[in-house]
Amino acid sequence: LAVPDQIIDYTWGRHSTFFDGADKPVKHVDFTRPYDEALRQRLIMAACAAGEPVFDGGVYAATQGPRLETAAEINRLERDGADLVGMTGMPEAVLARELDMPYAAINVVVNCAAGRASSEHGIHFDSIELVLQEAMVRVRNVLEHICRK
Secondary structure, eight states, X not given: OEEOSEEEEOOOSSOOOSOOSTTSOOOOOOOSSOSOHHHHHHHHHHHHHTTOOOEEOOEEEEOOOSXXXXXXXXXXXXXXXXXXXXXXXXXXXXXXXXXXXXXXXXXXXXXXXXTSGGGTTOOOHHHHHHHHHHHHHHHHHHHHHHHHO
16 A cells, blocks of 8 residues: 655646636646545545554556556656556545645556566456455455544
């Protein structure tokens, strides 16, 4: 599990604001720190209390999907500073900010990314599903610890 502290948005075509139109004029929001730090720390502390290993920080790259990335795209994302890659996280992070709603993410790492380590020759979806099922038990454990407080 990882609780990122930054995000890079590579998505397109997703409705990314509540404020567009005459009845809802544009509202600019500061997105310097896209994740709420207090909520991030609560997630990290809950993971520790639950005995779940968690990585604190990292840059999450939100890609368009639904296809997985090419090995060349993963290389570019790494050059851009991304540590984690996925298809969710945007626009919800900025939409939460527009509503002044604290937002943070728990990332589940399910593979090494295209062209890397065990994924050097391709991604095996059967192994992703198994890892995801196991990781969701860990995520629920973390969330249960937060809800108890």
